[in-house]
Amino acid sequence: MIFDSHVHIDAENTEPFIKVCKEYQIGALINAESVCEYEAAQQVMQSQPTCFVSFGIHPWKSKKFCSEEKPLQTSERVAALENYYRHADAIGEIGMDSVWCDIDLMIQREVFTAQLDMAEALLKPIVLHTKGQEKEIAQILRNYSVKKLLHWYSCKEHLEEYLEQDCYFTVGPDFKRNQAVSSLIERVPLDRLLVETDGAMAVQWVLERKVYEQELPGILSGTIQAIATIKNRKASEVEQLLEENFYRFLQGNGNSR
Numbered sequence: 001m002i003f004d005s006h007v008h009i010d011a012e013n014t015e016p017f018i019k020v021c022k023e024y025q026i027g028a029l030i031n032a033e034s035v036c037e038y039e040a041a042q043q044v045m046q047s048q049p050t051c052f053v054s055f056g057i058h059p060w061k062s063k064k065f066c067s068e069e070k071p072l073q074t075s076e077r078v079a080a081l082e083n084y085y086r087h088a089d090a091i092g093e094i095g096m097d098s099v100w101c102d103i104d105l106m107i108q109r110e111v112f113t114a115q116l117d118m119a120e121a122l123l124k125p126i127v128l129h130t131k132g133q134e135k136e137i138a139q140i141l142r143n144y145s146v147k148k149l150l151h152w153y154s155c156k157e158h159l160e161e162y163l164e165q166d167c168y169f170t171v172g173p174d175f176k177r178n179q180a181v182s183s184l185i186e187r188v189p190l191d192r193l194l195v196e197t198d199g200a201m202a203v204q205w206v207l208e209r210k211v212y213e214q215e216l217p218g219i220l221s222g223t224i225q226a227i228a229t230i231k232n233r234k235a236s237e238v239e240q241l242l243e244e245n246f247y248r249f250l251q252g253n254g255n256s257r
């Protein structure tokens, strides 16, 4: 089975995604960055047992998260969501970004590390967003022993610092156009690779046209085919290995499923 290891779905309308999962036999780690998205992911998981959920405050939302009314410390705000972190299969996507958002890095760092502490306390694997902050995040992660997945890693540098920490990596849907992403396939060992679409909206951004949910399985198979070619393996063999990676990443730690 092919697993979309990092995908955002439309929380208002989960039907198209459920339909695609059923029709194409796709599993997924659905990303939820709010309680409402978490509940939408639960809806999908009820009808698709090969779908899982990661929950976390995205770095782009860190300022809004910190400025919600009540005068609370960041760690208290994160603690108030403990039930969601506890019941999620992974914590993420969390991290820092100095390229696609201009939120003060002090604020981002505070929200990020509070969630890392939560992941460590609950023994949950984490999904990371590192854009522009690859060097610092690699350093911060050395203090945490949970399993780590670098989502759509697209930096030519610092890869070794993550490989040393046994991190997993998803290959993003722009591997044909982005040399940093395609070189990831060459440099990361097969037992640490996964594939993702990041959702229809992200693929839409890559392809610069409207993208529908039913196109996601084709994108995932295309990425698996590219991995197979570069690693000189059969696509079916790569699919099987990536499924094993997916479950190895999620299992152990605090998850029993």
Ligand SMILES: [Zn+2]
Pocket (backbone or CB within 6 Å): 006, 008, 031, 093, 151, 198
């Ligand atoms: Zn994402």
